Amino acid sequence: MKLIYSNDHRDHAGAKEMRYDQMIPMSESPERMDMIMTALAEAGFSDAVAPNAHGLEVAHQVHDPAFVSFLERCYPLWEAEFGPGGFATAYTFGMRGMDQQPNPSVHSMLSCYTFDVCVPFVQGTWQAIRSAKDVALTGVDLIHQGERSVFSLCRPPGHHASRDMAGGYCYLNNAAIAAQAHLNTGAKRVAILDIDYHHGNGTQSIFYDRSDVLFASLHCRPEDEYPFLMGYAREVGKGPGRGYNVNLPMPRGTDYGVWGPALAIALARIHSYAPDVLVVSLGVDSFAGDPVGGFELQSPDFVAIGQAIAQAGLPTHFVMEGGYAMEALGTNVANVISGYSKI
Amino acid sequence: MKLIYSNDHRDHAGAKEMRYDQMIPMSESPERMDMIMTALAEAGFSDAVAPNAHGLEVAHQVHDPAFVSFLERCYPLWEAEFGPGGFATAYTFGMRGMDQQPNPSVHSMLSCYTFDVCVPFVQGTWQAIRSAKDVALTGVDLIHQGERSVFSLCRPPGHHASRDMAGGYCYLNNAAIAAQAHLNTGAKRVAILDIDYHHGNGTQSIFYDRSDVLFASLHCRPEDEYPFLMGYAREVGKGPGRGYNVNLPMPRGTDYGVWGPALAIALARIHSYAPDVLVVSLGVDSFAGDPVGGFELQSPDFVAIGQAIAQAGLPTHFVMEGGYAMEALGTNVANVISGYSKI
Ligand SMILES: [Zn+2]
Ligand SMILES: [Zn+2]
Numbered sequence: 001m002k003l004i005y006s007n008d009h010r011d012h013a014g015a016k017e018m019r020y021d022q023m024i025p026m027s028e029s030p031e032r033m034d035m036i037m038t039a040l041a042e043a044g045f046s047d048a049v050a051p052n053a054h055g056l057e058v059a060h061q062v063h064d065p066a067f068v069s070f071l072e073r074c075y076p077l078w079e080a081e082f083g084p085g086g087f088a089t090a091y092t093f094g095m096r097g098m099d100q101q102p103n104p105s106v107h108s109m110l111s112c113y114t115f116d117v118c119v120p121f122v123q124g125t126w127q128a129i130r131s132a133k134d135v136a137l138t139g140v141d142l143i144h145q146g147e148r149s150v151f152s153l154c155r156p157p158g159h160h161a162s163r164d165m166a167g168g169y170c171y172l173n174n175a176a177i178a179a180q181a182h183l184n185t186g187a188k189r190v191a192i193l194d195i196d197y198h199h200g201n202g203t204q205s206i207f208y209d210r211s212d213v214l215f216a217s218l219h220c221r222p223e224d225e226y227p228f229l230m231g232y233a234r235e236v237g238k239g240p241g242r243g244y245n246v247n248l249p250m251p252r253g254t255d256y257g258v259w260g261p262a263l264a265i266a267l268a269r270i271h272s273y274a275p276d277v278l279v280v281s282l283g284v285d286s287f288a289g290d291p292v293g294g295f296e297l298q299s300p301d302f303v304a305i306g307q308a309i310a311q312a313g314l315p316t317h318f319v320m321e322g323g324y325a326m327e328a329l330g331t332n333v334a335n336v337i338s339g340y341s342k343i
Numbered sequence: 344m345k346l347i348y349s350n351d352h353r354d355h356a357g358a359k360e361m362r363y364d365q366m367i368p369m370s371e372s373p374e375r376m377d378m379i380m381t382a383l384a385e386a387g388f389s390d391a392v393a394p395n396a397h398g399l400e401v402a403h404q405v406h407d408p409a410f411v412s413f414l415e416r417c418y419p420l421w422e423a424e425f426g427p428g429g430f431a432t433a434y435t436f437g438m439r440g441m442d443q444q445p446n447p448s449v450h451s452m453l454s455c456y457t458f459d460v461c462v463p464f465v466q467g468t469w470q471a472i473r474s475a476k477d478v479a480l481t482g483v484d485l486i487h488q489g490e491r492s493v494f495s496l497c498r499p500p501g502h503h504a505s506r507d508m509a510g511g512y513c514y515l516n517n518a519a520i521a522a523q524a525h526l527n528t529g530a531k532r533v534a535i536l537d538i539d540y541h542h543g544n545g546t547q548s549i550f551y552d553r554s555d556v557l558f559a560s561l562h563c564r565p566e567d568e569y570p571f572l573m574g575y576a577r578e579v580g581k582g583p584g585r586g587y588n589v590n591l592p593m594p595r596g597t598d599y600g601v602w603g604p605a606l607a608i609a610l611a612r613i614h615s616y617a618p619d620v621l622v623v624s625l626g627v628d629s630f631a632g633d634p635v636g637g638f639e640l641q642s643p644d645f646v647a648i649g650q651a652i653a654q655a656g657l658p659t660h661f662v663m664e665g666g667y668a669m670e671a672l673g674t675n676v677a678n679v680i681s682g683y684s685k686i
Contacts, residue, residue: 018361018434018460020425082363091361092459092570093436095508098548100572108571116435117361117460165438205441227435228451229443 001341002150003040003048004138008131009033009155011124015087018117026120027292027324028169033155036320039330043338045151051134052141058184059133062176062206064164070102070109071129071171075121077106088121090114115167116227128156129171136174139317140181143277151282151318151337152178159200159281159321160227168198168227175281175319176206179213182317187276191216191314193266195305196283196321197293199231199247203281209241214273216266218259218286220294221249244273255296256304259286263305267312278314283321284332290325302332306339316340344684345493346383346391347481351474352376352498354467358430361460369463370635370667371512376498379663382673386681388494394477395484401527402476405519405549407507413445413452414472414514418464420449431464433457458510459570471499472514479517482660483524486620494625494661494680495521502543502624502664503570511541511570518624518662519549522556525660530619534559534657536609538648539626539664540636542574542590546624552584557616559609561602561629563637564592587616598639599647602629606648610655621657626664627675633668645675649682659683 010030016023040046059068078088090110094100102112132154139152158175160168179190192207194200194217207213222231237245246269248262270278284302286295309316318337323329353373359366383389402411421431433453437443445455475497482495501518503511522533535550537543537560550556565574580588589612591605613621627645629638652659661680666672 016364018366020432020434021359021366021429023361023364023366086364089363091363091461092510094439094572095458095505095510095544095548095570096437096439097505098544098551098573098578102572103566105566105571107569108565111571115438118434162438162440167435167438201438201441205438208441222451223446223448226450227438228448228454229437229445230441235441 004135005048005153006131009128012128015120035330036333039334043334051138054137058181061180067164070113115165119166136178144185149316154320157321160202162202162205182277189275191270191275192279194281197285201230209239211240211244214244216246218248224252252294256301279317281321282318284323302335303339306336310340347478348496349474352471355471358463378673379676382677386677394481397480401524404523410507413456415469458508462509479521487528492659497663500664503545505545505548525620532618534613534618535622537624540628544573552582554587557587559589561591567595595637599644622660624664625661627666645678646682649679653683
């Protein structure tokens with residue numbers, strides 16, 4: 001399987017995030033990608049290709065162009081006000097119930113275009129965002145050229161980013177951009193299977209009223225876990241999208257005995273949808289040892305996940321999302337790819 | 344002038360707030376009230392009375408009862424999960440564009456019912472919130488009993504709190520509760536003059552579609568200052584409330600040469616409205632030395648402010664809001680009350 005990877009994410013680093021009563025180093029670090037690339041190589045997957053540069057056209061199809069522009073300009077505007085060395089972050093956010101539009105100040109844009117304190121901007125953030133988008137789009141190109149499966153090793157991740165809001169380590173929604181690009185290059189229907197521990201609220205909201213993208217997500221239920229206000233089973237889509245959003249929320253502590261059958265349900269829905277391409281939002285923070293997770297999946301379970309996805313028999317585009325247990329992250333990701341490839 | 348004051352706010356203390364890249368002690372401290380009470384006494388104002396206990400009925404007229412219940416239950420729920428000693432705060436917030444309701448988890452409620460990282464909850468927070476509401480309502484009782492002017496020394500402040508969201512050190516909106524109670528006890532029209540440095544977004548939103556409460560605010564413009572997304576002059580009210588919301592935003596660096604004429608505009612509008620009672624959201628963070636402010640008002644200017652308010656010739660209910668320059672806070676507040684009383 002071809003791996004699309006670039007080092008352009010490396011300078012998106014060094015910021016902190018608020019977690020309750022303290023500021024902590026970001027769990028979402030450049031070293032995550034080293035763990036993953038090393039484990040993939042050890043498992044025999046070393047066919048890495050660099051991404052090709054793409055424009056912002058597809059990003060503008062699934063995101064508000066003003067939001068994308070904010071992502072590019074945020075850190076420079078911040079540095080112009082505060083000087084170099086720190087990071088930009090919002091501490092207050094848009095409020096419900098009043099019509100709120102950002103003005104040109106960076107504070108106003110941070111308040112409007114982010115929804116939490118887990119999307120800091122440093123000098124290298126925009127380069128990483130843009131590169132992750134190219135990593136996703138190059139995967140689309142390869143599938144279009146006939147590859148049966150590819151793995152876009154995106155960093156930062158994307159599934160929490162909505163049409164016009166960044167949050168939860170996510171800026172542009174790489175999986176949504178990939179799905180849109182698959183449609184642009186000829187696919188009639190695209191399914192997104194999101195197996196990250198957290199609900200892919202951004203991806204859901206982007207395609208919520210559309211039937212050309214089916215979104216199916218396995219995640220920890222909002223009663224127990226971030227983002228706390230979305231991810232319910234009752235969220236089934238609206239308008240033409242009704243029936244094309246499938247949430248499978250599970251309680252904290254869920255193990256593969258429950259998670260595996262939920263995956264089977266999602267894959268059965270995807271089978272009946274008969275997509276031309278399957279995009280997998282591949283997060284492995286469902287692993288038992290994940291510091292920001294709360295599920296009990298074990299490393300061998302990820303082999304079974306890969307096998308189950310392969311049995312869907314679809315052109316498959318893996319897009320990297322979360323996973324923060326540094327000691328097992330690489331193994332868990334490699335296990336999914338191995339399980340997928342061995343069948 | 345009678346001062347309504349209680350020490351029940353004291354245990355709302357010890358939490359930190361996020362300001363950009365660090366956690367700092369809350370600027371909104373119990374010691375603020377000591378500075379104010381001491382300076383008032385030195386200026387000859389020492390007729391302090393304790394608040395009478397009131398129920399939550401009026402609070403439920405201007406706030407969502409589920410939100411009020413959250414304010415009461417937040418810290419106990421947090422402590423049940425994390426143990427004593429810390430403070431509860433949200434790090435992620437409700438997102439636009441999806442119908443989001445809180446579930447019973449404290450994290451979900453924090454995400455839904457707060458809009459920034461400046462409303463921590465500690466053991467003593469609810470007692471302080473409830474007491475500040477009683478301090479406001481006791482002021483209403485005294486005006487109803489014939490007092491020409493009273494000063495409700497509320498802490499925590501209230502003007503950033505909306506119908507169902509806390510933020511910016513504010514939990515219940517004391518001034519809005521006071522205005523509603525004045526209406527309940529016979530006033531036909533109430534004007535709220537908000538002279539805090541920050542826009543009173545909560546008060547505005549609560550009365551935005553009503554004509555029985557006129558809201559007029561002098562504040563730093565949203566291009567320059569928190570809350571960044573509201574406080575524009577174009578926000579004039581809607582429906583029956585159209586024309587009853589008056590915003591006078593001014594740029595960072597504004598001094599009394601500009602601020603004073605803006606006050607005259609607000610008072611002229613209040614005069615034409617002919618309210619039965621004037622509620623003053625009294626923040627003094629427009630002072631030049633305020634650590635969270637950006638205006639250039641000097642201490643003697645606050646005497647002039649009090650004089651101008653007195654010239655309106657209305658029953659006047661002062662309600663304490665912000666002000667964080669510890670060395671001058673008391674003097675500035677006492678200057679307003681002296682200026683008002685001497686005319
Ligand atoms: Zn995740
Ligand atoms: Zn203020």
